[in-house]
Amino acid sequence: MTRLADWINERIPVSGEQLRELTNEPVPNHLRRWWFCLGGTPAYLFVVQIFTGILLALYYQPAPASAYESVRYITEEAAFGWYLRSMHKWAATLMIAAVILHQMRVYFTAAYRRPRELNWVIGMALLMCTLLTGFTGYSLVFEQLSYWGATVAANISDAVPVVGGTLKTLLLGGAEYNEHTLSRFFIIHAAILPTTITLLVIVHIAFIRMHGVTELRFDDDPPNEPRHFNFFPDHITTELLIGLLLMVVLSALATILPATLGAKADPLTTPEIIKPEWYFYVSFRWLKLFSLTFAVLSTGFILGAMFLWPWIDVGLRKLTGNEDISVWIGVGGTLLLIGLTVWEAVVTH
Template identity: 45%
Template sequence: MGFRLWLKESFPVDQEALVKISSEPIPNHLKRWWWALGGAPLVFFVIQVITGIMLIFYYVPDPENAYDSVAYITHTASFGWLIRSIHRWASNLMIASLILHMMRVFFTQTFRKPREINWMFGVVLFLVTLMFGFTGYSLVYEQMSYWAMKVGTGIAGATPLIGNWIADFMRGGTEIGQNTLTRFYLFHVVLLPFLIVLAMGIHVYLIRTLGVSELRFKGDEKQEKKTFPFFPDHVYTETIIVVIALILLVSLSLLFPVHLGDRADPNVTPLHIKPEWYFYPVFRWLKITNLSVGVIAPIVFIIILFTWPFIDRFFQKWFPRREVGFWTGVAGMITLNMFLIWEIFGH
């Protein structure tokens, strides 16, 4: 009894706040797990943080030793291959789950007033996560990742007006070298995780403040209650999603472990340079266009995506019955998937 009293006095907990959170009403549509995937990216991010800390103990951010340190992790360190595979697959699954979540929000139009700013922070979170994946892939310093880094900084350098400054900032100079790897390491380990945590924090805060949009479907009118409690109902749904995500992650890591390619050689250009799959649409687009012109389209796409709630409001005002925003999204998804498949099977 004395210990419990001491703990209560030393670490006071607001019981009313806990009761309020646990009894918070959740819209009925979130009983369906495919509408409740918003927490999956957070799960995969936490896994990346844990496995990333393990990898830091062995990784050396130096051009002379980076590849050897990754080789040691992969071939010598106890379960190093598994930790590295889980880290890599968690990155891919985080991006995939973010894409699915953004598609759900887009096509259910839950970005509309008053949730415009939350959508914008979601887009920022997605872009930072893409950079998180790019910098992590580059740190391996194998042949493909080295040239992906070189091509990536070259594409950044083609950005109008500020391209040269961005490229030099990323490289730490005019060429790929020691400064580049050091900067990518700092981006990946310090700056980008901080930005992800910040964007996630603001995103979740706005969700808690504004509430979750209620979606109504055919048959829902028969239900007497429009909401259900956060605890234990929604916690149970999220727990199932987490368990399934972990099973999928471990299965992929065991069945398709991450391999290590050849050591980076700046003097030998690979016959076919391939980025990670989530950059395939942009990579294919740049293949069929001039670099200085082609780099503008992704920038315009990002601006449109970022400001979409306001563009959608314009469509609502001038074309209220034509679902222009919805069909614009469908056309965009078809185009992106077309470029993705083209890059996968094309040459």
């Protein structure tokens, strides 16, 4: 046994002490509240997506002539294909919801402030990547929503000043939706974005480790309680419990509300009622409310402001002298987000 330990230790020269130091960062007490564990949730769901995604890719064919049929095969014929596809779809939905909730938690607790500004920017990039992965994902099914969603998105890119035309051509692999488009979406969805997300998550976590988690104190905290607890085994147990709970929820959703297959893409007919996935309701409504140029420029402006928020926040606090200005802006933004989403959800057009 000692010889085996020596053999391993010689080849992997990491001591138990070093390993403990690496994995056992003290966790601030507020993370005992589960609400603050939302950051780990999308990471966990991302792993589910990688696993189910690899399995789905075994049968999926990214070509207009065969994509829809391959998804139908996965859903209706492959053993447990319906389950894996439904898991993939629901995990995407929950992942996006978790990323948004995590970001709101970070925003409203002002955890993005100095010195953690760059991690907010990385978080924003992760949000963008997650939304893009969701969008390219449902574009692969090649049902009506897939085709028209991709067409609309490509034309939105086209409206971006200066680089719009090139962006559209790069996205579609041509001037219009063509036989190269699906394979391009597939590579973006299954290779480029997951790799980017993985790298960003590594940097995101590295920053958290370097700066430590923002410590929050609550009025009802017992005064003499220790301010930290151990990552291992205390926090990891919480994360494992969340993981278990997520699997139960995912499995239930996949079984009760499995992923369906709409009508096959018809480039000649836009269906009478067409809506994107719920996380794009806001931009969908925004596009209905304003002219294309204004909608695209204002969306770019809002996203730019979100990326640079840690610095804008500093400026606004100095300008107004109000420390809570970001909270009020956040409340306004959230209400607008919810309002536009609900509006789009309840009307036919």
